[in-house]
Amino acid sequence: TLAEKITERISERIFCKTFQAIQEERREQAERSVLISCPSKINEKKFLDYLSKHGTINKHFFYNSYGAYAVVEFSSRESIASLKESINIPAVEHEAAVPFKSRLLSFKWPGSQSSSHPMPKFKVQSPPSINEINQLLSEKDSIDEQLQCLTEALELTEENVSLRFLVCSLLRDITGAYFPECIIRPFGSTVNSFGKLGCDVDMILDLEGIYATSQKKGSGLSLEYQVKRGASERAVTQSILSVIGKCVDQFGPGCVGVQNILQARCPLVRFSHQPSGFQCDLTANNRVAMKSSELLFLYGQLDPRVRHLVFGVRCWARVHSITSSIPGAWITNFSLTVMVVFFLQQRNPPILPTLDRLKELAGPSDKCVIEGNDCTIVSDLSKITLQQNTDTLEKLLQEFFEFYGNFPFNKASINIRKGKEQTKPETTALYIQNPFETTLNISKNVNATQLERFVALCRESAWLLQQKEILNRSSDSPWGFAALLLPSVTSGAGVKSRRKRKLEPASSRIKNLLDSLKIKGGETVAKKGSANSSS
Ligand code: GTP
Ligand code: MG
Numbered sequence: 001t002l003a004e005k006i007t008e009r010i011s012e013r014i015f016c017k018t019f020q021a022i023q024e025e026r027r028e029q030a031e032r033s034v035l036i037s038c039p040s041k042i043n044e045k046k047f048l049d050y051l052s053k054h055g056t057i058n059k060h061f062f063y064n065s066y067g068a069y070a071v072v073e074f075s076s077r078e079s080i081a082s083l084k085e086s087i088n089i090p091a092v093e094h095e096a097a098v099p100f101k102s103r104l105l106s107f108k109w110p111g112s113q114s115s116s117h118p119m120p121k122f123k124v125q126s127p128p129s130i131n132e133i134n135q136l137l138s139e140k141d142s143i144d145e146q147l148q149c150l151t152e153a154l155e156l157t158e159e160n161v162s163l164r165f166l167v168c169s170l171l172r173d174i175t176g177a178y179f180p181e182c183i184i185r186p187f188g189s190t191v192n193s194f195g196k197l198g199c200d201v202d203m204i205l206d207l208e209g210i211y212a213t214s215q216k217k218g219s220g221l222s223l224e225y226q227v228k229r230g231a232s233e234r235a236v237t238q239s240i241l242s243v244i245g246k247c248v249d250q251f252g253p254g255c256v257g258v259q260n261i262l263q264a265r266c267p268l269v270r271f272s273h274q275p276s277g278f279q280c281d282l283t284a285n286n287r288v289a290m291k292s293s294e295l296l297f298l299y300g301q302l303d304p305r306v307r308h309l310v311f312g313v314r315c316w317a318r319v320h321s322i323t324s325s326i327p328g329a330w331i332t333n334f335s336l337t338v339m340v341v342f343f344l345q346q347r348n349p350p351i352l353p354t355l356d357r358l359k360e361l362a363g364p365s366d367k368c369v370i371e372g373n374d375c376t377i378v379s380d381l382s383k384i385t386l387q388q389n390t391d392t393l394e395k396l397l398q399e400f401f402e403f404y405g406n407f408p409f410n411k412a413s414i415n416i417r418k419g420k421e422q423t424k425p426e427t428t429a430l431y432i433q434n435p436f437e438t439t440l441n442i443s444k445n446v447n448a449t450q451l452e453r454f455v456a457l458c459r460e461s462a463w464l465l466q467q468k469e470i471l472n473r474s475s476d477s478p479w480g481f482a483a484l485l486l487p488s489v490t491s492g493a494g495v496k497s498r499r500k501r502k503l504e505p506a507s508s509r510i511k512n513l514l515d516s517l518k519i520k521g522g523e524t525v526a527k528k529g530s531a532n533s534s535s
Contacts, residue, residue: 016301018379019294023191027183029162030169032058032080033073035275038107040068044120047107054086055079061159062120065277070107071163103170104253104275123159125277127197130319130485137482141473143394146481147308154311156195164190164201167273167280171203174252175244181209184282187293193300194310194337201273205244205284237285238262244282245269288436291368291375292334295435298358299341301381303351308393310340312481313400316461319485322454329447331430331454338416338432338442343400345419349387351396354419355435358384375436394465397481401462405455413441457488 017025038047047070048057056075063069074080080103089099090106128136136153140146156164168184175182188202189195230236242260248271249258258271266289269282283289300307314333317323324330344351361378368375378384391399412421413431417438424431426441429451434440461484464470470483478486 016381018381019191019297020379023185026161026165027169027185029058029073030165032075032077033071033162033166033169034080034083034103034105035163035166035170036070036072036105036107037275038062038068038070039109040064042068042070042107042109042120043117045117051083054082059162061123061162063123063125063159063163065125065275068122069275071159071166073162098251100174100251100253102173102253123157125157125160125163125197128153133315134478134482134485137480138476138478140480143397143471143480144308144392147312147393147397150315150481151308151311154196154315155307156190156197156199160197161190163276164278167201167276167278168203170273171248171252171280171282174247175205177247178243179205179207179210181212182207183209185290187286187290189333192293192296192337193307194296194314194333196311196314200279200281202289203280203282204286204290205240205282206287207284208287233285234267238267241267241269241282241284245271248282287370288373288375291370291377291436294379295355295358295377296337296341298377298381299352302353302384302386303344305351305391305393305396306340306344309344309396309400310337312393312397313340316457316481316484317454320453320457320488322450322457327445329445329450331443331446331450335430335432335443335446338435339404339414340400342414342416342419342432343403344396345416346403347389347391347396347399349389350419351386351389351391353384353386355417356419370436373436373438394471398462398465401458401465405458405462407455409451409455460488 042062044062048060051057051072054074055078057072058075059071059073061071063071074083084101087101087105089097089101133150133153136149137146140149164186168186172182172184175184183206185204185206186201187204189199190201230239242262245258245260248255248269252258252271254273254275255271256274258269261268261270266283266286271280271282272278273280300310313336314323317331317333317336322331323333323336341352345354355377358377359374361383362376363378363380363383366376366379368377408421409430411424413424413433415422415433416435417433422433428441428444428446429448430443430446431441432443434442464484470479473479477483
């Protein structure tokens with residue numbers, strides 16, 4: 001029954017750890033782990049026996065990324081120290097090596113190995129292709145099942161998250177040489193529960209620990225550190241990141257393509273970590289972004305439909321080039337996620353509480369003010385009571401497209417703090433209030449053309465979902481959610497060339513449907529589309 005379902009949902013949350021507790025646990029596991037390049041035909045048993053000489057192994061897994069690698073987590077940090085004692089810096093021929101002792105290692109196996117032993121299982125770290133996704137979707141029986149299946153296919157795996165924390169921990173070994181109290185923390189989609197396999201690793205160099213020394217007030221006598229001064233907070237951040245960028249470039253094993261992007265709104269060091277295949281963005285002094293990640297995580301935990309809808313909408317947006325991996329006037333994944341949250345706050349009854357409500361429920365230890373912005377939100381999920389809303393994902397998806405297909409973007413802004421649209425304070429195309437820095441717009445970059453493309457696609461998808469035909473599980477043409485991923489016929493002319501060759505019979509079925517709509521006077525949809533043909 002419905003009552004049972006809701007009780008079940010609530011009891012699940014009572015046992016749910018807080019965001020901070022989960023992050024701490026993962027960080028601590030990463031500190032006890034090593035990353036080892038190894039032969040692909042490795043004898044797993046011998047490998048583990050060899051490493052076990054240094055202590056008990058808690059967990060391990062293998063994966064492929066231009067060669068085979070193993071992540072090995074020991075049960076105690078002493079094992080890492082013991083292991084390091086036994087490892088040599090290689091003597092390289094014709095070259096020289098920077099003698100930096102990291103936890104990125106190579107496993108050497110003398111002579112050739114017999115392949116008679118069983119091969120280890122390699123864990124996949126990349127997302128399925130669009131064809132594989134379509135195949136998976138075609139096997140499901142409803143849009144609800146399709147969206148659940150999509151989430152499971154794209155979401156970060158347990159192993160992938162461990163690897164992300166390990167890469168942060170490896171980087172900390174470098175930055176820790178300058179700032180022993182520092183922590184490198186992942187934020188963004190690595191931790192906000194909306195990450196898709198293959199997404200970048202956003203990191204923060206957290207220097208808070210440095211300020212945490214107990215300041216005993218006593219006789220009035222005290223000592224303080226002499227420090228180098230910079231013109232501003234931003235200048236100091238830039239100077240720290242520039243040194244770290246240089247260090248990662250010259251000393252960091254496996255770190256390549258280091259770029260210092262220090263003039264950005266949020267200065268960062270970007271690099272590729274080859275052994276993991278991750279693109280990494282290291283920022284500093286970015287506590288608000290961490291709080292935004294916690295907020296999205298919390299919303300994602302409250303109701304399973306949130307993540308399914310976000311994964312669906314993000315996938316739909318990516319396929320139709322509404323979002324892009326290149327920065328520009330596009331809507332970002334972050335903005336899209338906030339838009340889904342806002343939409344779910346508007347349901348009747350609401351599926352998600354407002355940000356103001358999450359603040360009201362906060363306990364004294366949740367108090368958080370960052371640079372004058374009150375970022376307080378409740379951390380104990382069991383304090384949040386939800387209303388009874390049993391809408392299906394199919395209904396929510398349809399209504400999402402209708403909602404944004406008709407949203408008064410010209411005069412209203414999206415505000416998840418109030419859970420209501422507000423009068424737009426500026427004339428930018430899309431205004432989504434920054435949840436914590438409330439005078440800022442997170443979608444300031446979006447131009448009118450990109451917003452129009454989004455609106456046109458929302459209308460087209462809403463219309464497609466109204467056609468019973470696409471809901472019929474038909475022979476071999478994509479149906480349900482998969483039909484929404486077919487090339488758009490009304491908009492997205494800017495990406496036509498890339499799409500052209502993919503126009504297949506299945507989409508001509510939809511094109512016919514749409515043509516019939518135009519004849520019936522579906523002027524708006526058709527017009528929107530053609531208005532964008534120059535984009
Ligand atoms: P992916 O596209 O999967 O990487 O999603 P993401 O959420 O990680 O986005 P991204 O890597 O672009 O940014 C990382 C985090 O930075 C986001 O989760 C937000 O917390 C924050 N962020 C990104 N863009 C903005 C912005 O325009 N304004 C603010 N205030 N924060 C942002
Ligand atoms: Mg990211």
